[in-house]
Amino acid sequence: MNEESTVEALTRLGLTTYEARVFVALQRLGTGTASDIAEITAVPRSQVYGAADDLQDRGLLDVQQTRPTVYRPVSPEEAERRLLSQLESVGQEAFGYLEEIRGSADSDDERSEAIWTVQGRANVRDRVVDLIGDADDRIVYGTPRPELLEDEVLAALTEAAETGVDVTVVSDESSVLESVPADGPIRTVPQPADRQPEVSTARILLADGGTLLMSVVSAAVEDDDQETAFWSAGTAFATVLVTLSEELIELDR
CATH class of the missing domain: 3.30.870.10 (Endonuclease Chain A)
Known part of the structure; x- marks a missing residue:
């Protein structure tokens, strides 16, 4: 598997393309600023900040509040656990709702x-x-x-x-x-x-x-x-x- 296929796989797990690229870049860097990330990935620096904030909300990276801001990703094992857990939770909610509404719009004639x-x-x-x-x-x-x-x-x-x-x-x-x-x-x-x-x-x-x-x-x-x-x-x-x-x-x- 190469970087592009890894990015694609991460998007299937719920990340946006920018989030996936930023996360992969940080795995390469270990830690890095928005400029560092933009240099090695196809994400404009202006878009790195938003993607990093979303990754932080997902629990996939830590932020050091310095100037400039420094980002550090969680380990691949921890990311896998959190993404799969989030995916399972979202899936349960979605399919639970589908069970609730299943057939609710059918008429007796139908x-x-x-x-x-x-x-x-x-x-x-x-x-x-x-x-x-x-x-x-x-x-x-x-x-x-x-x-x-x-x-x-x-x-x-x-x-x-x-x-x-x-x-x-x-x-x-x-x-x-x-x-x-x-x-x-x-x-x-x-x-x-x-x-x-x-x-x-x-x-x-x-x-x-x-x-x-x-x-x-x-x-x-x-x-x-x-x-x-x-x-x-x-x-x-x-x-x-x-x-x-x-x-x-x-x-x-």
């Missing part, structure tokens, strides 16, 4: 029509796991592809079943059903091929009568980016499709 898409196998899997974790009463998970009953999905289904959720895995492929431990809390149901949806469904998740995720693949599933899913929860759209899907699957209630 929420009622929420249909989302997810692209890529890993992203689809993660969304499936999240939706399983949100279920309270009933889950049906179906796929004809053994590779789409991933370890993460099976673990989430098992955890849900162990907390009292009614969990069923359906498939027309015995290898999928055999992936589910026979002595575990998950029920398995063989699904005849003629009861499968006629679209090229890769996986389907139904939960609590009002949550649906359905994915398709447009190429070999080994290409992780070729799985695309749509999902919806708590909407009239999802409720209707869940009902139709459960009727198609013909699960014993």
Whole structure:
């Protein structure tokens, strides 16, 4: 890493470019005046004072009130600790506020029509796991592809079943059903091929009568980016499709 990349890295940690250049210059000098700093860095002397004041406010340098003023930086280790601590604090405040306002401007009509898409196998899997974790009463998970009953999905289904959720895995492929431990809390149901949806469904998740995720693949599933899913929860759209899907699957209630 050279000086320019170090300056860039420091700006990513919250310093301005002038602050970063002044701090790097002081690390070279050990101590120095505004004139000393301006001589070895691309910061005009008139701008050094303001940058140094801001660095002092951040706790990154000490100031000797002499004529001329002399600046001394804290050690790189101390600067790292303080910058990361400040960054963490600012991040917590920002994301805390985002959590507070999340969804506050949505109208009921907007929420009622929420249909989302997810692209890529890993992203689809993660969304499936999240939706399983949100279920309270009933889950049906179906796929004809053994590779789409991933370890993460099976673990989430098992955890849900162990907390009292009614969990069923359906498939027309015995290898999928055999992936589910026979002595575990998950029920398995063989699904005849003629009861499968006629679209090229890769996986389907139904939960609590009002949550649906359905994915398709447009190429070999080994290409992780070729799985695309749509999902919806708590909407009239999802409720209707869940009902139709459960009727198609013909699960014993």
